[in-house]
Amino acid sequence: MTVSATAPTDGRLGYSETLPCEAGSAAAARRLVRTALTEWGLEHVVEDGVLVVTELVANAVNHTQDSSIQVIVTRPADGHVRIGVMDRSRTMPVLRCPADTEVHGRGLALVDALAVRWGTVLKDRGKCVWGELKAESR
Numbered sequence: 001m002t003v004s005a006t007a008p009t010d011g012r013l014g015y016s017e018t019l020p021c022e023a024g025s026a027a028a029a030r031r032l033v034r035t036a037l038t039e040w041g042l043e044h045v046v047e048d049g050v051l052v053v054t055e056l057v058a059n060a061v062n063h064t065q066d067s068s069i070q071v072i073v074t075r076p077a078d079g080h081v082r083i084g085v086m087d088r089s090r091t092m093p094v095l096r097c098p099a100d101t102e103v104h105g106r107g108l109a110l111v112d113a114l115a116v117r118w119g120t121v122l123k124d125r126g127k128c129v130w131g132e133l134k135a136e137s138r
Helices: 025-039 043-063 107-114
Strands: 003-006 014-020 068-074 080-087 117-123 126-134
Touching: 014 025, 025 043, 025 068, 025 080, 043 068, 043 080, 043 107, 043 126, 107 117, 107 126
Parallel strands: none
Antiparallel strands: 003 014, 014 068, 068 080, 080 126, 117 126
8 A cells, every 4th residue: 555745735745556446455554644643742632532533444444335434633733633434335423322232333423532623524425534633742
């Protein structure tokens, strides 16, 4: 798969990687997040970042029939980092409150708990679900 440094439309540097839409891609997504956050001197948010990307990848894998996803890590504003997963589904994610006995349905609740904000951006060919962490350089 290809890892690339990207220049988002706001001119800030970011990282992205296109991965197969399968559960095993979560490991590569975690590596990408670790690399980006370490390069930016944000080691103190790596664990939260890898949890967020793991849940976003899992949601994309479970809820889309596409062959690939794209993981994107950017710094949209000073003191924040945005971790997103893009897929070709236009179905909007739903924050659920599953019963204690349910096995699935906690992914976005975890993202919601860790991120200062999260959301979905509809694209021409799908959507990007993202979570933003407060991540000021130390």
